[in-house]
Amino acid sequence: MRLIKILERILMTIPVMIVVAILVFAAMRLIPGDPVDVMYGESGFITDAQLEQMRKELKLDKPFHVQLYLFLSGLVRGDLGISYTKHRPVWDLIKERLPATVELALGALIFGLIMAVPIGIVSAVKQNSLIDRTSMAAAFVGISIPGFILGIMLILIFSVKLKLLPTAGRIDPILGLKLKDITGLHILDSIITGNLPALLDSIKHLILPSIALGAVLAAIVARVLRSSMIEVLRADYVTLARAKGLRGFFVVTKHALRNALIPTVTVVGIQIGVLLGGNMIIESVFAWPGMGRLAVAAIKESDYSVIQGVVMIYALTFVAANLLVDIIYTLLNPKIEL
């Protein structure tokens, strides 16, 4: 029964994704001027006939619905068109940068959860203690500070002042050349190849951007986990577990945490969107060679096909992430209907 519901939920995602794709495509057509204008409009060395030829090659002379059809069918094949400024397939550009983005997102997620889960639990168990008050104050600052400002402050303190960590990039260029590319995730690659210097250097590069990106997540998750833990700890079944003589640690971890996690998972799911958007900004703060930085550069160069491709990937990831959250949600609590 549950399986059918999950399947239903997956199927429901497909029309959403199609509409998202159509919306992004249509939105990009609203921009005045077509790609050919953007590419060559200001150069002045090209005749009108050549421009027309170019439009034909890019199929821009076809009516909207034909273009839309070509775009959607391309999307299914993983073809997102050609970058106007780099003259390479957009999908290739994204593919090259995807591992960097994934690595940073994972770094932020791991940082966020490592910080938030213990803090949330301890703050709930030791409510109104010094630890609780300090960490909730910190969490409050965490939700109020924009990621780019936190990132720049971290660079100022840890890179410029203390000279502990690098300011930009993923890895020292020389070490990077020696590192064999297997998964594209530097940390994983250096572990697989047993390249210790590369591993340490990648971790050093990853620390500050992960903190800057993951801080909001950590703050929000800690707050939600704390309040749902407090609620759960008051429940009758927790009192019963305590009355049975179970040790406090087990009561908290086995009985309370599982139920307190349900609202937390929802919040993590909502935050994935924030993580995706924030990644664009944090990547440009730290010159992190990922998808977000590709998008920001494309915005500055008016490279619409790249913008379109990246926005599409972001939106589809977001839809997929929400789907995943809903599924985890059902698995955690069988009573919830999708």
Added chain:
Amino acid sequence: MSGPAKTSTTVDLYRVKSKILISSLYSFLRELVAHRSAFLGAVVVMIFILAAIFAPQITPLDPTKQRLQLSLLPPFWAQDERDLARLEKQAKLEVLKELRDLIEIDEDYLARLKGLDMQEMLAELERLSGMGRLDRKDLLRLKDLGKKVMVHPLGCDRMGMDLLSRVIYGTRISLLVGILVVGISGFIGIVLGSIAGYYRGWFDTLISRFCDLLLAFPYLIFAILIMVIMGGGFMNMIFALTFKAWVEFFRLVRGEFLSEKTKEYIDAAKVAGQSSFKIIIFEILPNIIHSVVVLGTLRMGYMIIMEASLSYLGLGIAPPTPAWGSMVYLGKQDIITGIWWTVTFPGLAILALVLSINLLGEGLHDILDPRLKVD
């Protein structure tokens, strides 16, 4: 009161209603003052609002005037001899420029004036005024100008624009974006949400599906997409942020209407023959407006962060217009060389404003929405 006699019941009702309103407003204010963090937030937000309104009166200098002479001048406690010399040179330059606009002076005299230091120059101006060549009023103005240019408490950015003035003026953009986006989206959300929640039907389905669709995009990505299509600028930013922000208000209001509609006082109002319009405006809305206020306050901080982020990406308010996000963007290129002040001051301003708005919002949440209280 003279005029047509009213039935006693209506007058009483009116009196009772206004009495309730005043006493509940009073008790709200008392609770706000008693709620320490909310009160602190309210006070700081008030200070920011005053700073935004009176920016021209309290800023000593024009926030967009570039003084390349003063490029990357540090804040006052870190200014050394060379910085002071730069300041003096700049001040003299501007005073002399003004002076030349006021009275005719020949090149030799100008060269002599240029050779003097600030004190000597001012003394020379006094002499000119004593001779009757310079109006007393103009003399005071020139002195004042010299003094003002000499003082840059927070230093300058790369273009030599005064950071303190820019931070103060930046308050205007941030607050205006926050208030406008939340105000407009709140209004749209209330109108659509009450219609959808009260009448249900195809209208509800249509708007709700549209909301689901908007929610399929991460907020910032969506705003970026719209800014790319429409281009930068203040109004476009308001539009881009509002385009999705109303969804949350809509969902809240719709949900509240669904639950309020089942309550008995609505049946009573219907039996009494009130129109649907009146029921929506006068019966239901007053009962749910507090949760809209709470949501609005909590979202305002987020909108200010969004505005700063868009400006940081170069999509929002473009320099030299003073906006905190673009100030941080301009300052970021210099942080490697240890120039911390150009990013830190606007950064702290954003943090302080968003933090206090959030404190106020959480406080309002506690005070106005006791149902959701988590102690």
